[in-house]
Amino acid sequence: MTDTSKYKFNHTMLRVKDPQASVKFYKHLGMSLVNKFEFPDNKFDLYFLAYDSPKSVSKDNHWTDREGIIELTHNYGTENDPNYKPHNGNKEPQGFGHVCVSVDNIQAACKRLSDAGYRFQKKLEDGRMHHIAFALDPDDYWVEIIAMNPVDKTENVTETDPSTYRMNHTMMRVKDKDVSIKYYEDVFGMKLKRTSENKDAGFTLYFLGYGPASPQESANGVNPSADREGLLELTWNYGTEEKEGKVYHDGNSEPQGFGHICVSVDDLDAACKRFEEKGVNWKKRLTDGRMKNVAFILDPDGYWIEVIQNEKYKSAPGKY
Incomplete structure (x- = not known):
């Protein structure tokens, strides 16, 4: 069983050119780096920033048991590429x-x-x-x-x-x-x-x-x-x-910028079974690819919604 009242709007992913500059900016806004994942074989790193002071909503919570996280995705080499600039979603095409x-x-x-x-x-x-x-x-x-x-x-x-x-x-x-x-x-x-x-x-x-x-x-x-x-x-x-057809840009087709939003759930397998019963449009099922502990669903506008396990409720298989 899965209980949607335990779900959390965990994070929003943005691709960045220079992670040092971006992390510095969000830290200036009072955020803390609550987790970092490095994937050197795939040539990208993920930086998770959230409010983590004693006055914050979710002080010291596991990163999957929070809301309001910003995930910065850095693809190696972009910081040295003069032609690379993420698309901010407000210039055309909008989304x-x-x-x-x-x-x-x-x-x-x-x-x-x-x-x-x-x-x-x-x-x-x-x-x-x-x-x-x-x-x-x-x-x-x-x-x-x-x-x-x-x-x-x-x-x-x-x-x-x-x-x-x-x-x-x-x-x-x-x-x-x-x-x-x-x-x-x-x-x-x-x-x-x-x-x-x-x-x-x-x-x-x-x-x-x-x-x-x-x-x-x-x-x-x-x-x-x-x-x-x-x-x-x-x-x-x-x-x-x-209007006919798709109106807004999902951020993952070119030009890339925003990547996805993410919801953490109480029971990942049960939640994905429920999503299947709801007839969702999958971008990636749990069983697809090498990463068996994340799924991606497409919303009505084609935006990607990542689904992950909230570690507070259950140990997810493997490491995200």
Whole structure:
């Protein structure tokens, strides 16, 4: 048996050019390197970063028993290739949008990033939305910055504590919001936590995840789930559901960048049997290839969803 209430939205994978520069950036955002896997025979390494301070949600948890991890994939040699640049998903062809970090005092947090020499796609003062910013990591992936505290009360606060930050959500664009929401609810057991309509701009945001429901009212007047980790934000641009064929880029066909999201489960074999019964579209079954302890499923837009064993519940065969 498998219990979807024990599932976790474990990580989001991004390909990077220079792992030293990327790890340094995410550490500056308060994250810690909680695991690293080296595959010299296959010429790539994986770096797993998460919030791991005493103030974090999952301090000292096994890496498979967390939400809000960022996995950086480095293919050997890219750091010395002048022509290599990961695709950030916001330039054409679009698909993946961003990861998001929620912070204590957003003005001070953004200044700290700027003072360290990091760039912004959108600063707080840009545009109409003065409660969010978008930083750029070394590969130009967008990192949304949102506030956990009321924005109007932190304007004159000069201190920020990165150990309190959260890796709040990962955003992907979807063609048909009804199809995608039903899929993540029915197949992966996620729940719709919050909806944010932006009718004037022609899009709506849907936030799904595990765990308790998000409060309906917001502490900061903007985002009632800013203190959460491990949310999946689906962005639906009005009218895309009427288009023929595939609308969005999965990040794994060229040009590559974003790779996948990952859900950890209580019983990997039982979960995969349940997925089979649900009629999912497999990219890789457990029995395929050499790695018998990971599976990959394709969602309705073709995004890859990795499925792994949560070691808290059961020892997975072999080493991931």
